[in-house]
Amino acid sequence: MSRSTQSLCLFCQHRSLLYTSQQRSFRPWELSRSMAQVQRPRRPSRMTLSPKVSRPPTRTTPSDRPIGRRTNSPFAGMNQKYVDLRRQPPARSRAETSRTSRGRERPQKERETFHALKMQSALAPVSYGQRASTKEKISGTDSFEDFPLLRVVKESVFSQALAGMEDVVPTPVQRLAIPVLLGNETRAARRRSSSSEKKEMEQFLLAAETGSGKTLAYLLPVLDAVKRAEAIEAEIEAKKKAQEEEERKNANYHALEPPPLSNAPHSTTGRPRAIILLPTSELVTQVGNLTKLLSHTVKFRSALISSAYSGKVIRNRLFAPTGIDVLISTPHLLASISESDPNILSRVSHLIIDEADSLLDRSFAPSTSTVIDKSTPSLKQLILCSATIPRSLDSYLRKRFPDMRRLVTPNLHAIPRRVQLGVVDVEKEPYRGNKNLACADTIWSIGKAAAEHTGDTADVKRILVFVNEREKTQEVAEYLILKGIEAIALSRDTPEQRQIETLSAFTMAKKESVEVVSKEISAELRNGPNYVPLGSKTPATSTPPPRRHLPNTKVLVTTDLSSRGIDTLAVRHVILYDVPHSTIDFIHRLGRTGRMGRRGRGIVLVAKNDRRDVVREVKEGMFKGQALI
Template sequence: MTLSPKVAQSSKRDAPGRKATKKHTNSPFGGMNVTSAGIRHHGPRRSRQQELRTSRGRGKDKEDQKPRTFKALKMQRSLASVSYGKRSAVKSKISEVDAFDNFPLLPVVKDSISSQALKGLDIILPTPIQRVAIPSLLGIENGRANFKSSKKKDTEQFLLAAETGSGKTLAYLLPTIDAIKRAEIKDTERVREEVVAREEKSKRAVFELESPPLHEPHPTTGRPRAIILLPTSELVAQTGSLVKSFAHTVKYRSALISSSFSGVVIRNRLFSPSGIDILVSTPHLLASIAESDPNILSRVTHLIIDEADSLLDRSFSPLTAAIIEKASPSLRQLIFCSATIPRSLDNHLRSRFPDIRRLVTPNLHAIPRRVQLGVVDVERDPYRGNKDLACADSVWSIGRAATEHFDDGAKERVGVKRILVFVNQREKTAELAAYLVSKGIDAMALNRDAGGARQGDVLAAFTGVGAEASGGEEKGGTEEGKVTVSPVYSEKDRKGPRATNRTLPNTKVLVTTDLGSRGIDTLAVRHVILYDVPHTTIDFIHRLGRTGRMGRRGRGIVLVGRHDRKDVVKEVREGMFKGQALI
């Protein structure tokens, strides 16, 4: 084979002054022998600095040159936005209510707030969500409540959305109890009228024989007036205890059922001969009972879907929808309650309940500014990528602040520090708890593998006012978001868990997943450690919402490793500092 003599000659298309022909790229071989990319025929890519210079020369607005906020969070945008105009309107509405006396509740219900729900507090004032929700749920119009319920009206639909620890449970429970007591009063009057009419009839018919009385069960047996649905048995126990505390003074019949109880206990509580007014349950259990006995939903007037973002997701939505459908004939109020409004929940409510009234607070989707968030870079010394060591070191730095040292070397226990550590994987809870125990820390693991009784015992030490940790704020703040802690362990402690003689007796640690971040009233917790960076903004809000509840201060620490989203953590911190709502 020999080369053609025309090889060295330039082609006619490369001749000077001749326009280059466009190469066809539609064929399978159109991209061969190409020396420049020419993607979409846009030419070479320009740098950001060149684009800014060009935009300045063309006189573009300065707003286009500024970096957009929440750039990283927009990649995982999952929360529905609430306009600032609506937030301002809610603020002006909140300012008009300053006490529980402004609500037209029954006197017995109003007196039970201080004696049962908010026992031990000197100053009792309604929270923002309570100021917004209670008047609407009571049906206050033009300053007066409308209690005319003689005729059947359409079902009222509400969405209660407020930040974590803002008293949403009390916001829907007070109007529900008030409606039950008013309905009970009307039922008593109707029964009294029937008795009087029966006596008058017997007086007129002197010679007629009366049939012997039948021993029938109570008409409300297995037919509650109000149902509260919650996703987990832990939340059922927590909300059920508050419902039962009101029953001591308001006098109504309540029951809580979940998978933590046996079948005999569930049957005795639900079908009690004395009747039932309020039922607290999980969707799985109630749906299975209603499948065999639909009569339990025949008298429901108030249905509360608490933690609605969970109960309307993929796993719970079919069961929740079935319960709503079966209870709809007698339903008067359908209440959804949540700390966040994900876009999936927002779209579902708009399509399924277009007439729903949204009752939100001005600080929705914003982590309270009283919660301080610090960042620990795990890749730096002395940790060098060991997150377990960084977690143990953070716990020790918090625990040492709970003990005062005197001149003679003696120690006085000031209070017990309760710390929640959140991980993303269930298997990591037991592993991390064992590591912390090996470092002299009183740590426990909470996950779905533990039984119901075990979960209740573990959470009992971290919930309730009685377990509230005392002691002042920690000294030594943060700089640029970095937590300044002095290393507790030496370099040889990095390799793994090792028995130690040092102990931290004034600190309790609970390692858990999102199981402990939803709705649990961790009033005693002042510190939260995020071992893993949360996947979404919703998880950030729920996990950091375990501290700083009811106006108290709190502190969160996030451990950031090499493969974690540092940009997301940075934007969350900036949003918290500015008091902005996350997206």
């Protein structure tokens, strides 16, 4: 290569070589293509990692919006740190501040309220705006005299139902429900209902906290309707007899008619006007006692039937020659009777389903629906009553009864502030994980403190201990007996005759007549088959007498059998041996104390595997007076 060629740049040398080798001229587009091939960057090797490997994936779009996870992909459930079965939006970090629609910041504590209870999602929410409006609506009623009840029904409240009480004032649920169930509407609503040819069945859901007097809230309007219908029928019957007598006088001859039979059955025999359905025989006895008390003044015929009575007793009560107006029963028994005698539901105008959250669940729903369907043609009012509204009941009512009117008190799903909640850590000293020992020590502390405070050795302290499994009731009761505590086990395995006798010791009678009724029922039960005396034991299960004894203290170890509707007015202390599975069980178990405005105390025994976060949130909600979820 010459010296002139070496002085050229590489580009010029390459060009000169091309020209000399090919001995021809290149076009412009061919030169640009060749230079592009020279300047093209080399591709990286397949084994070379990308510089973005160590960077986290972007979680927001360019507009700062979170990237949603695809749920319709077959790989949507992979590579997740937390279970997201319900596809709820991910919780924001504490560093992120949430803003409302108006742009105001919301505090962190407000967002994390009831975090553990929200995981259960057992109860239907009730807005605080609805609670406030209801509270303002019922604030103007201060006495039973303000209700448009019959005079005889009002007198029965003071003389029978609430006898012995100094200040007889209606509770919030009674102020809310009684005027509505009586049909106190505006003039325009009355004109619309009177103009319609056929009146539709009225549907009501009565929801109030435990111990608030729901039984009296629906029983007084029903008895008022029964007495008014009885008066109308008596007037119609009198006019009919007068017309027949007038026709007989105007006739040319008098036909000989046979005299009426002296033992002829009443026209209402086996055909009640009102039916009250309850889940257990204990509740049937309790509501039946109150109904019999009111019948002394209001003068109507009532009967209570359940599986605790023999078939002969049930038949004599239901088909009594004097007739029947109000029937208190369980759904299974009444549904089975209606299959053989459908005429028993042909005259029902008022149907009350108490403890509706239990009677409309999987076990009771078929029998309850059968009774509702057979009594619908003659039904005027359907009243559902409950202390809680679970989500399952809420969805069932929206599908089956979309027009149902809901009467909800301001304190629904809230445990009253007058009930204090204490927590005992079983894992600490001196218990070391022994729940039985912690339960016995707590009962001894309550018994001694109450005796020292009152100084009355004749007053009996009654304590309820709730467990989750019925097999545990007998075990805990036997352990408490060994520690000198008078304890009785009550579960579904206990004979029904003994169940009523056991619960009668933990319910306070309001009057001597209630005690008489309870004694009559107990006498009928003793005459029944397979009766086992209370407190009897076989020699094989007898235990040696304890060294010391806790006087004037009675303990009932039970399951949720005794947490539904039982009027345990004499119980001041409730011990939760096991942490309840849901918020509904918390409300019903703690609702056995602090009833009718009285103070009470609940104690939870928390072990190693129990949900401490749930207990903590329930305690905080009770302290703040908030409704649980």
